[in-house]
Amino acid sequence: MQDIRDLKLTEIEDFFNGIxxxxxxxxxxxxxxxxxxxxxxxQMTNLSxxxxxxLAELYYFRSLQxxxxxxxxxxxxxxxxxxxxxxIVEGVLIPSDGRATACISSQAGCALNCSFCATGxxxxxxxxxxxxxxxxxxxxxxxxxxxxDKKLTNIVLMGMGEPLLxxxxxxxxxxxxxxxxxxxxxxxxxxxxxxxxxKMIRRLADDRTKCNLAVSLHTADNFxxxxxxxxxxxxxxxxxSGAIKYFHQKTDRRITYEYLLLKNFNDSIKDARQxxxxxxxxxxxxxxxxxxxxxxxxxxxxxxxxxKSFREFLESRNLVVNIRKSRGADIDAACGQLAGRxx
Numbered sequence: 001m002q003d004i005r006d007l008k009l010t011e012i013e014d015f016f017n018g019i020x021x022x023x024x025x026x027x028x029x030x031x032x033x034x035x036x037x038x039x040x041x042x043q044m045t046n047l048s049x050x051x052x053x054x055l056a057e058l059y060y061f062r063s064l065q066x067x068x069x070x071x072x073x074x075x076x077x078x079x080x081x082x083x084x085x086x087x088i089v090e091g092v093l094i095p096s097d098g099r100a101t102a103c104i105s106s107q108a109g110c111a112l113n114c115s116f117c118a119t120g121x122x123x124x125x126x127x128x129x130x131x132x133x134x135x136x137x138x139x140x141x142x143x144x145x146x147x148x149d150k151k152l153t154n155i156v157l158m159g160m161g162e163p164l165l166x167x168x169x170x171x172x173x174x175x176x177x178x179x180x181x182x183x184x185x186x187x188x189x190x191x192x193x194x195x196x197x198x199k200m201i202r203r204l205a206d207d208r209t210k211c212n213l214a215v216s217l218h219t220a221d222n223f224x225x226x227x228x229x230x231x232x233x234x235x236x237x238x239x240x241s242g243a244i245k246y247f248h249q250k251t252d253r254r255i256t257y258e259y260l261l262l263k264n265f266n267d268s269i270k271d272a273r274q275x276x277x278x279x280x281x282x283x284x285x286x287x288x289x290x291x292x293x294x295x296x297x298x299x300x301x302x303x304x305x306x307x308k309s310f311r312e313f314l315e316s317r318n319l320v321v322n323i324r325k326s327r328g329a330d331i332d333a334a335c336g337q338l339a340g341r342x343x
Contacts, residue, residue, distance in 0.1 A: 168199055
């Protein structure tokens with residue numbers, strides 16, 4: 001059997017043509033899958049019972065199930081999703097200044113093993129399907145509508161996993177999230193965050209993606225980056241800078257850099273100077289992130305004084321800088337804390 005959400009509309013049309021049914025039935029099914037977010041054939045009430053039974057004989061739904069919802073004192077909400085094969089993935093709703101951002105996962109676990117990240121300490125399980133990525137957005141959106149009667153304003157693939165190592169499923173999910181016959185979100189409201197997979201950033205550029213790109217840089221020093229991000233050994237800063245330039249040239253989109261400030265490691269003025277030099281390669285904006293301490297990690301959060309000096313140095317170089325405050329830390333929902341502890 002096959003997950004029906006792996007099929008394109010034309011393939012569903014072929015199914016109905018093959019059983020001498022009207023082809024418009026395919027569009028009805030497709031609407032149920034991606035617009036109405038059906039999780040079973042029994043919900044497709046404009047199809048006959050016999051037709052639903054035929055679909056169920058050949059196809060199944062590999063959808064996510066919400067098993068827990070936790071609410072932080074700052075209003076952030078963390079969702080525990082269970083896959084059909086019993087893996088746990090997490091997504092977060094972050095409210096701020098009239099915005100509602102969904103931070104979603106692309107993999108169950110992560111293979112990159114960044115030393116500052118709780119997710120990196122998990123065993124990598126598997127890639128999520130396009131449908132499972134889509135489900136996170138649909139479920140978090142439904143929750144926000146129920147509570148506040150609002151839609152999401154932004155979607156970031158910044159949760160568990162490295163999105164560019166699950167490229168095809170991520171791009172397919174974004175197509176469905178942004179499609180008019182899907183959830184209808186503008187691609188300009190969607191951000192793919194990567195640790196820096198050089199060849200896949202170039203592929204994103206060649207595919208003329210309309211999404212935003214965020215790069216988790218954390219230092220512009222190869223030696224230091226090797227220590228905290230093993231990926232850097234095969235994707236060093238020289239190659240990464242070339243890929244970022246290429247992405248900007250192809251898409252004309254501004255890059256966002258995520259920079260985690262680690263006490264006495266990457267938060268000196270020398271570090272800021274190296275970072276500012278790296279930022280010259282293309283238009284960009286910078287998110288300085290407060291570190292959320294992770295059990296087993298040697299790193300600590302940078303002091304307010306060093307954070308202020310770091311920010312002011314970057315701003316003196318005419319760079320756009322935001323401080324991203326820690327959100328949801330009390331429920332392990334902040335950056336770097338998603339670790340599927342529900343297991």
